Amino acid sequence: MRRLTFHRPSELSKGMRDAMWAVVLLAVRGSREEFERGVNKMDEIWLLEVDGVVMGFGGVRLFHPEWRGRKCCVIFTGRVCLHPSVRGNSILQRIGFRYYMQRLKANPLRRIYWMFGAGSFKSYLLLPRNFHTYWPRPGAELPARERALLDAVAREFDDPLYRPGASVMSHPGLVYVDGGIGVNPDDLRDADVAFYSRVNPGQPRGDDLVCLCPLTQANWAACLGRALLRAVRPRPRTLTSSTDSRS
Template identity: 30%
Template sequence: MPIERATLSTVEIDRMYALYSASYCDAQRDLFNQDLNDKSHCIILRDTDHVIQGFSTLKLYNSTWNNAPLRVIFSGDTIIDPAHWGSQQLAFAWIRFAGELQKQTPEVPLYWFLICKGHRTYRYLRAFAHDYAPRGDAATAPDRQSLMDQLATQRFGDAYDAATGVLSFPKPQGRLTPELAQISDAHRRLPDVAYFLQRNPHYARGDELVCLCELSPTNLRPMARRLFCSE
């Protein structure tokens, strides 16, 4: 379920950090809190005992492009306890919430600004949308690339390399644990995974691939569109 970040209790944040620190090396509570405080909303996955088993943080903000307004959903950390990887409830709740945001101001384009440390996150783009960037089977349009560059530079400054589309930090902002960083041979053979590894070869040291997707009914695949457009 989506909630405003400011409404999270200390107990809930403690549980979220426990999930985060189990998935990432270099975990530091002060940096986690700082990042969380920058976000506006969280999507929470709970089990039948109401215990948090996953979460996705996001920041909704306004921007401009070519002198026209746009809205941006910047995705932060998305963590699911491995025991609940089979559940798609977090993803479903995320796309429903994005649809609610789009309905608030349908005349203003809504973009999903995503940075990917791993292929699992990157593959959500194809699961949700017809068109997104970057992708292996289509070149990124120049105007879309310029918008990506603008958003990434505004948020990350010199950590963003426009030539590669990758964020690299002098001090890692969170590396996947060795277990989660491993990619099976079967997954490596998937075209989207192979492309992700080509674009972000140093993902295991914390590099992140910058991605962008317009969230609109016409750009979403049928299942995602049904959730996005649901009342």
């Protein structure tokens, strides 16, 4: 039986953190200290348990940057990892929609964005596989408003590890091997993977590509439509090299 629970970082027991770290080790090479530091920077941690065993988790932190006197809401996610056995079930999309609805009810007129650091190409693929508008993407320049919001949140959350010129957060203490570029050259045949590789060549050294997605009705409609298509079509070739977003 699956169970989803939500906790403040201070409420996580050592046993919970050990179970989370065990899932991380399936995908990451790195430092537990670095991992714990990121967990403790979150407002809330969700845990996915299957038959009492932690099989996935993620962190969420809310930011409210301003653009020309108007506040926006940025839902920042990080320290996200799923066990291979529970991937591919739109778990992250459903959890994301929960947080979106909370913020929409709190302030219906405020722009809402999703932001994360893609520590692997599989993390980045959440965007082109689900949404229509997001950044970075091929042929699309980040607009001034979104650039200002992204920079403000990234600096507040991860300064001095954020490099604005490259839109990268550097975490050399945590490197994703699962979903890492260069692990299997065949992965680069996918156009979205090839794009990620070009714009984030430092991924093997722990660089996370900072991504931003406006949570509009049009984007959610695209996400729902693609989820329905996946439900009725056979799965495509599996990329050899898990969905994760770090930071």
